[in-house]
Amino acid sequence: MEATEEEAMPHSQRMIAICRTAACAANGIPYPGTYYAAPEPPIYRGVCMGCGQPITDLVPVRE
């Protein structure tokens, strides 16, 4: 995957991802990142780097 700097691409969205897995070291810590729209729901998906579980708390960043 290419990870270029924050260019405003049509189907990218800045999101704050927060892991809600209780046992995860990253639990409750917001991680900003750029997400790309998937062809089918859920449109934006994230996986926690700490525990490998899907991120259930993804909040769009308004710019």
Ligand SMILES: [Zn+2]
């Ligand atoms: Zn996690």
